[in-house]
Amino acid sequence: MRELEGTLNNLIAHSIYCKQDITIELAQRLIERVVNSSKEEITIDKIQVTVCNYFGLSQDALAQKTRKREIVQARQIAMYLGRTLTKSSLSSIGAQIGGKDHATVLHACNTVQDLIDIDRNFRQSVAEITRELKRE
DSSP states (O other): OHHHHHHHHHHHHHHHHTTOOOOHHHHHHHHHHHHHHTSOOOOHHHHHHHHHHHHTOOHHHHHSOOOOHHHHHHHHHHHHHHHHHSOOOHHHHHHHTTTOOHHHHHHHHHHHHHHHHHOHHHHHHHHHHHHHHHHO
16 A cells, blocks of 8 residues: 555656646556565565575584584575675674574675686586576
């Protein structure tokens, strides 16, 4: 209901400020903006699910204190994507992914970025996960 009201207000304001008559075409253009921008938001939980599915891990695995390479790498990628695809703070991301602190998340983000820069296969994996998240 709020989106409908906001779209109507936007239509009226656009008509007044641009000195245009309200037409079907103008209404359709403004409605398309609202519809296209209302895609499902990417959340930390959604990132965790997608990363775990990609690597064939359970969600509990990301929260474990293990140092197994495949789990650590998946956790770091989830933190990196949490930072790049959401507006969550480093502390919030860490709290949701294994109860880590902001310094751990920052280290994970730097590590993932370094690997993206030098490892083509790793870069491709992160890109595939990102595409999957944006598609949903």
